[in-house]
Amino acid sequence: MQPAVEFRSISKAFGAVQANADVSFSIAKGSIHGVIGENGAGKSTLMSILYGYYQADSGQILLDGQARSIPNSHAAIGLGIGMVHQHFMLVDNFTVLDNVMLGAEGGIQLASQRAAVEARLREICATYQLELDPLAKIEDLSVGAQQRVEILKQIYRSANILILDEPTAVLTAQETASLFQILRLFKEQGKTIILITHKLQEIMDITDEVTVMRAGRVAGAVRTAETSKEALANLMVGRPIQNELPRAPYKPGASVLEVSGLQLRDAHGVQLLRDINFSIRAGEIVAIAGVSGNGQSELMAILAGMRLPSAGQVRFLGQALPYAGRKDADGLPKTFRDLGIGHVPEDRLRDGVIKDFSVMQNTVFGYQDRVTKAGGLFDFKAIAARCAGLLKAFDVRPNNPDLRIGLLSGGNQQKVVIAREVLAQPKLLLVGQPTRGVDIGTIEAIHTELLRLRDAGVAILLVSVELEEVRALADRIIVMSGGAITGELAIDEFDTTRIGLLMGGMHKS
Ligand SMILES: Nc1ncnc2c1ncn2[C@@H]1O[C@H](COP(=O)(O)OP(=O)(O)OP(=O)(O)O)[C@@H](O)[C@H]1O
C-alpha cells in the first residue's frame, strides 16, 4: 500500500534559520504517526508545508504515491488534509454549527441547509463519540470541547489526514483520554493521524510510529513498539534526561506572602474565588493543583496586580498590598514588580510577550526603569548586554536578539519570559503553567532554575495542571476546585488519587 503522506527532501529556510533541512519520511495510511523534537526543531513548519500554509524551498510531498503541489490551505483541505492548530480558530459567540459552516465551502448557508448540516453533525458526533451539541455556543464550552469542535469541523470537511499540533498541551488528563479515544476511532475508519506532542507518554500510548526531528532534520524514525521513552528522549535531545532533579532539604524561612479571606466576584456577581487563605514562606514552592478554570488564574491575576479582589487581604513581606480604595488595577502590575513580585503568566501570548516586538525589547518589558540612565534615556548598551547574557544562559534558539519574538517557537518564547522574570531577582515568583508546550530538555532546565531560586530563598507560587510537574517541584500542594481551596498536602503525602478527589472536590458554597 502507498503511504498516505511521503515527504521527500523537504527544505525550508526563514532567513538564516534552516527550519527544515532535507526532511524525508513516510506516514502509513491508517496509522497514528508521532512527530517529536525539541522546541524549534521544525515540526510545525513541516506540518504547515503539508497544510499549504508555507511553501517548501525544495523537495516534494506525495499523497497516496502521487506528487502534489499544495499552494494554500484551501488546496490542502481539497486534498483531504485537516489541521487542528494549537490556538483554536473558532468564533466565540457563534454556535458549533455556525463555526463548522463558516469554514465550509460556500460559507454561511441557507436555513434549510442548516438543518441538514446540523443533522450531519449529530451523526458525526455519535459515530466519533464527540459529545457536542451543535447548537451550543463556543464561549460556553471547555477547552477540551472546543478542541472537539475543531475535530468535528475537519471530519465534516471529510479530512482523511488529520494533523494535530500539540493538541494536549491545554487539556486535562480526562480530556486527553477522551481525545485519544476519538483518534482511535478515526484510525479504525482507515484515516491517518499525525500527532505532534512533547509528552513522550502520549507517544508511547497512542502512536504506531514516531519520527524524531532535531535542528530541522530527521534524527530518527522508529516503531513505537520497539522503543522507549528514554530512547526517544535521547534521540530528541542527544543526551539522557534527568527525571528526578536533586533538591536541597526543605528549610523554609520567613513568611513572604499571606493571603487571607480573598474573594472575587465577577460583574454578574458570580463568585470566582471563595475565601482563599494560604501563605508562602521564603525558600518554598507552593503549587496549586486543579483542573484549569477553578479559580487558579483569577488568583494569580490578583497576586500579580492585574485584577482587584472583591474582598480580603494580601500581605507581602508584612505589608498589605495596595488594592484598597482603587477603581481599577491600572499600574498595579508595575507597582507589584517594583516591590519584588515576579510573574510568569500562564497565557504567554496574551500576557507574557508582545509578539511584534523583538526578543530584546521583550526582555525589558515591565522592567524598563532598571535599564534607564539618569535623564530618562534607555541604556541600550546595558539592555543588549543583559539580553545577550539571558539568551545564552537560557539557551534561547535562535540566539538572535533582533528577531520578532512571535517568530520564535513556543518553547523558546517561554524561556525568554522566564529568564526576564528570574533576572529581576524577585522575592516572590508567581509561575503559571511554566512548561506548557516546552520540550523535555527545556523542562529540565526550567525546573532546575525554579529549584535553584527556591534554594536561594525565593518564595514561589506555581500553578500547574501537570501533576508530574507539581510532584517534581512542590514542597506543599494546595488543591482548588470551584473557586475554593479544597485541600492541602505536603509533598511527602503526594497521592494522585487523593489529589484527583480534591480536584473534583465538594466544597461548601
Ligand atoms: N515565519 C517564520 N519566520 C522566521 N522564523 C521562523 C518562522 N516560523 C518558524 N521559524 C523558525 O523556524 C524554526 C522551526 O520552528 P517550528 O515552529 O517549526 O518549531 P517546532 O518544532 O514546531 O517547535 P515547538 O516545539 O516550540 O513548537 C525555529 O527556529 C523558528 O524560530
Ligand SMILES: [Mg+2]
Ligand atoms: Mg510547533
